[in-house]
Amino acid sequence: MPASKLTGATKGVLVKGGLPVTLEVIEETLQDFMDAMSSLETDMSRRWPSPETGSRVPTE
Numbered sequence: 001m002p003a004s005k006l007t008g009a010t011k012g013v014l015v016k017g018g019l020p021v022t023l024e025v026i027e028e029t030l031q032d033f034m035d036a037m038s039s040l041e042t043d044m045s046r047r048w049p050s051p052e053t054g055s056r057v058p059t060e
Helices: 023-047
Strands: 013-016 019-022
Touching (some): 013 023, 019 023
Antiparallel strands (some): 013 019
16 A cells, blocks of 8 residues: 555555555565575576586586
8 A cells, every 4th residue: 555645755555464564664675585586596597407408507
């Protein structure tokens, strides 16, 4: 739901089970999580066998 004008710099609110969480509060945590997942995905793609060749992709 959009943030009300009374909430200042808040960008919005998630509400589930009646408990609000401002998006500004979780934004940095969510970005850290997405960065970690991206790093893991990159690492896995270097280690996992390629479907085309059946071998690992060479590391950089």
